[in-house]
Amino acid sequence: MTLSHEPPADLGLDGLNPPQIEAVVHAHGPLIVFAGAGSGKTRVITYRIANLLATHRVPPYRILAVTFTNKAAQEMRDRLETIMGGGIARDLWVGTFHSMCVRLLRVHHELAGLGRNFVIYDTADQKAVMKRVLKELRIDEKRYPPQKVLARIGKEKQEARGPEDFEVNHYFDDVILRCFKAYERHLQAANAVDFSDLLLRVLRLAEDPECPAYDDLRSRFSHVLVDEFQDVNQVQYRLVRALAGEGDNICVVGDDDQCIYQWRGADIRNIRGFTRDFPNAKLVKLEQNYRSSGNIVSAALGVIRHSADRQPKELWTDNSDGSPVGIVHCSNERDEAAWVVDQLKRRIANGISPRDLAVFYRVHAQSRVLEDVMRHENVPYQIVGGQKFFDRSEVKDLLSYLRVLVNPQSDVDLFRIINVPARKIGKKTIDALLAMANENRCSAQESIVALCGTDRVGTAAKRALRSLDELLQELMVMAETAPPLEVAEAVLERTGYSAWLEKQDTAEADARVDNLRELLGSITEFEEEQADAGEIATLSDYLARISLISDVDTMQDVARVPMMTVHAAKGLEFDGVFITGMEERLFPLRGGDPGEEDQLEEERRLAYVAITRGRKELFITHTNMRMIYGQTRYNQPSRFLLELPHGTHQAMQTEALSQLPTPRAAWGKPRMDRFQTHGEFEAAAARQASLRPQGERYIETEGEAGFGGDDGDDMGETVVIRPGARVRHPKFGVGVVRAVNMGQDPVITVKFAGWAPKRIKLSFLSMA
DNA sequence: TTGCCACAAATTTTT
């Protein structure tokens, strides 16, 4: 069996391709491409650019191509370099929205109201700023958690609204507004921007005809191309429109079925907006999938078919059916991990490279068990994303030092390192410094000298502050001229950070030293890269670069099995894919509160994305019982599994599951005493869950609801819920049933210890 | 001021 997974080899410049592809490559004027999964869209964009360069002689620096990740940008560069040669790719503007905006802001920083060495605050930094704001405004952190306030503000900024556009609707909105204003003020004072600002600041310049940079921004690019257009938000879309300027050489490529970032502000309506803004836009559909086997494509279609409100299109493939999609029933998450790892091992033993396989999960929390088993079985793997390297405390410490040196106004960074390593500057001193800075409306670092001129702190504190200040001043002078690596090394030495770690002499401290070494390595790498590009490596460029690396960017091209969340898998493809945890409540993921319908839709698209990553083989696992976040859950198989068309998949189960004791056990939670060992007990519990027929779990009786069928089928006895029965809820624990409301989705009133009686859907309850 | 301990809270996906 051979599968043709590649688009026609001659794709590109000579007119021998399917007409749709030719259209994308050669079309003039605005163009919108609906590109189904695996239709080779990135490749098509690449060839369109190549065509612009080669046939139309467009200078490379006049072309802007926006990708979703830095990795995708790099790949596009590499491909173009392979096709064109001559180092032409170097002058192209290829990158993410964020990296492109950093570049533009470096040019126009003054007009944007920023110092040249502005720094980028990540979510942790934002939180630190917000905490300070709340403290300053004397707002209770409990009632207004920093995260929540930031989320609200973030939503506003995502829609290009500042404090002046803020509408006060709810009773707590005026607090939010006050925080919003103070937050913006603090960022400004710190010469810092958050992720949204990066885009927003450029947008403000590019949309303001009065702005001196207006013309430069709008005429800089003659051709603009955007990949993954379905995940573009309001601000990004307006940015694209502005940068395309008066011309209409704009090409956007996307797939509404793969929109998985609505929670981050992605707006499918932009697709409609595009056809409205560019009424003469040509529309091309790429519907042939070159990537996946027939069975995988059918499975994907089965899931996405149920999606509401999608653009009409038909994905199809010429590829042979391949092997059926394996739906693997496992007993618990350890069993699941063991099965997956065993399969990986077999394939690797058969000569498949680990890098051609991949394991996906819905949330990072699932990775730990998989990692344990991988390590135990000596299967080489890499976690893509997750606890990020740059989030480790020692790494953040060093970076904070560097950021303070580059930008002394960055208070968040100063406070992070002010007493690391310990230099006898404690809470009281810090509070005094904070108060001073707020009074004088200046940065904390500037306030050091001022504070030392008062008697608000003791002499010991003054001495500590002074010596820190002197140290920072010296290093700052150095940072102006010395290469980044030298500065970083000096910081570690002169601040005593290295000595401090070494003195600890614990395994943990050693690991930290290693991490710092790795960070120095990354600086070296950056320096070399810049040298190759003929540019001078500056600290602030380095800092900006690492603020913007995404999860997938950290994926190395090494012989290890990549493991990642489904989100991170977007845009990637593998010969063999294992999707784990396909269970209700996990995938689709359901949080605490009412599961919104459109959230389910996004989960569905996410499942579609996951499935379509596979080229030849796809396995989807689900368990009866899963320990996650320290709690055991008994989950049904995902509804998405039920939507797979017949004949495309094959049900399998792990050995542990097939060795279960007799399935006649009752449907309620089995009693421990009926089983000899805990293993059997678990297995029986698992078995019960698996036996519940989908969609008919609850049979209506008068005032009673059961966890099982009671209509005389042969599935075992029914456990009946009636007032007085004891039930268990994953969050509230064990409670007593007060009342039962029947219906399609029975609602039970339950009294839990310590809570007022709650009305809860039966599906959330299990037997106690 | 520092470091330790106990307790509480949260727990999606990310540029």
Place this chain on the structure above:
DNA sequence: TTTGTGGCAA
């Protein structure tokens, strides 16, 4: 399960 916070003693 992990992470953060707050209080307390040295």
